[in-house]
Amino acid sequence: MHEGSITIRIAADVKEIERLNRLVRQFGELHDVPSRTLYAVNLALDELVTNVVLYGFEDPAGREVLINIATAGSELTASVADDGKEFNPLTVKTPDLNAGLAERDIGGLGIHLVRSLMDHVNYQREDAKNVLTVRKRIR
Amino acid sequence: MQIKEEKQGDVMIVTIDDHLDTASAPGFETRLLGMIDEGERKVLIDCGPLEYVNSAGLKVFLLAAKKLETLGGQFILCALAPSVLMIFEMIGFTRIMKIAATREDAQRSFRAA
Numbered sequence: 001m002h003e004g005s006i007t008i009r010i011a012a013d014v015k016e017i018e019r020l021n022r023l024v025r026q027f028g029e030l031h032d033v034p035s036r037t038l039y040a041v042n043l044a045l046d047e048l049v050t051n052v053v054l055y056g057f058e059d060p061a062g063r064e065v066l067i068n069i070a071t072a073g074s075e076l077t078a079s080v081a082d083d084g085k086e087f088n089p090l091t092v093k094t095p096d097l098n099a100g101l102a103e104r105d106i107g108g109l110g111i112h113l114v115r116s117l118m119d120h121v122n123y124q125r126e127d128a129k130n131v132l133t134v135r136k137r138i139r
Numbered sequence: 140m141q142i143k144e145e146k147q148g149d150v151m152i153v154t155i156d157d158h159l160d161t162a163s164a165p166g167f168e169t170r171l172l173g174m175i176d177e178g179e180r181k182v183l184i185d186c187g188p189l190e191y192v193n194s195a196g197l198k199v200f201l202l203a204a205k206k207l208e209t210l211g212g213q214f215i216l217c218a219l220a221p222s223v224l225m226i227f228e229m230i231g232f233t234r235i236m237k238i239a240a241t242r243e244d245a246q247r248s249f250r251a252a
Contacts, residue, residue, distance in 0.1 A: 014161045039222055046193050050161045097231030101208050106201060109230055110194035116229045 001138055002031045005070035012053045012060035012082070017046055020067060031071050037138055040117040041069070041078055047110035048080045048089070048132055056084030056130070079133040087130060088123045089114075142170055150249050152242070154185040159196030168199040172206060180212035183245050187218040197230060204236050213237070213252055217245040 006027045010016040021042050028038035049065055057063050066081040094115070095108045115121055120135040140163035143154040151174060159167060175182065182203065200216065207214040217239040219227065227233050239245035 017161060043191075043193060043226070046160065050193070050195070054161075095231070097234070099235075101204055101235040104201060104205070104231075104235055106198055109197050109201075113194055113226065113230060 001033055001071050001074070001076075003072050004031050005068065008067045008069075010049070010065050010067065012057055012063040012065055012084075014050065014053055017049055017053070020049060021046065024069065027069055033071060033076060034138060037076060037136055041076060041134075041136055044114045044117045044134055045078055045080065047114050048134075051089055051110060052080065052082045052084060052130070056082050056087065058085075074138045076136045076138065077133065078136075079131055081129050081131045083129050086125055088125070089132065090121060090123050140166055142167060144174075147246070150181045150183055150246065151179045152183045152185055154187065155189055157188045157190045159189060159192045159199075161193060161195040164195035164199050167196070168202065171199060171203050175203065175206050175210070175212070180207065180210060181249050182207060182212070182214050183242065183249070184214075184216045185218055185242060186216055186220070186223060189223055190220060192223055192226060197226070197232065200232065200236065213249055215239055215245045215248055217242050 006023070008020060008023050010020055024042050024045060025038060045067060049067065052065050053060060063084065067078065069076065069078045089111045092108050092111045094112055095105045114134065118134040119137050122133045124131045140156045140159070145152050153171065155167065156163070184200070204214045215237045218241060219238060227238065237248060239248055
């Protein structure tokens, strides 16, 4: 894996997520990020950005989400920043994976995926922004 | 998103596209839950072409599985790519949903039930 970083600015619109995924794939290929890692990071970013776009703003028109991805050593770090409503997705309850089908909750799937796919997940509120940072070690 | 539907006996086989995400999930949900409302009780999802699914798509599978269980129906998924199966395991769906390797295995499960 080569060292590098990219910052991607997208409009707060679900249609932008496909473009984000394409840019993340391109970055990953250029920096020799293993395909399994790239798949996991893409899915985690999809979940995080989707949450912001769908629920982060009263009115998402004209609003933006800032995504940064960096590779260094044997670790990939990605962050999602938005200036929408204060919200820490890590407070969302983890679904009970032992529950039977009838009892299984519909919610919480996305953030559970993010936690499972990444090695480290961190939320910070800074300068009136939500900043969610994830890290994935390359094995 | 392209959804292919074909009826084999009393089993409705739904073949989905390569991408099931936030943009395509609502249309898929309407179609899948709609066919159960119309009376389908044995539904097989052929995930052969599926390469990428996020939580919006996973939620549709969960809703359909719950609905069919309540109605005494059966819901089976088959031909999951390794990357998709990994996601299913991560989210605990392999414990609550029936997953078959192939369409033929799925058809046998429907008959055996």
